[in-house]
Amino acid sequence: MARNEKLFWYSLLLSFIVILVIGFANPAVFAQTQESPDYIIKIKSFGFVPTFAVVSSGTNVVWVNENGMMEMVTAPNAFGTQEIGPGMNFSFLFREPGVYEYRTSYATGVLVVD
Incomplete structure (x- = not known):
């Protein structure tokens, strides 16, 4: 060599x-x-990021408000309605499999829990 x-x-x-x-x-x-135990969904001025997601049951999903205003996120068959201030977040532990729709006044998202 x-x-x-x-x-x-x-x-x-x-x-x-x-x-x-x-x-x-x-x-x-x-x-x-x-791997993080949380799944993050961002609330932007144009909607949710991502708008569709698949997670395992037992996942803690966190909605993070990156919009400059108060947001009301509604998921009727999961947690009802939650008010999330600018820069704040809300989390919910999904224990049951299913399809969950969540929305604000201007955007809709879908979460599939398997």
Whole structure:
């Protein structure tokens, strides 16, 4: 093996070891890849993001108001009506499978719980 090739492989190995050490020393590096127990639905000025979602039963769904005004989110067969202020959120734990429609005065969304 040529000297330059050995140097390349040693550098690559050293880089890999440094990345592993930093990753394990700082658990936050890996925290972003872990699955969250919450499913987030954003309320925007033009509607919900996403407008359709499928989640497992036992999922906590969080509606986050990213609109600049008070929002009333209604889901008659789940939680009724909730008022969510600007920058605030509301969460609901879906335990029962089913199809749940939720809405504001200008937008509609559908959540399927399996």
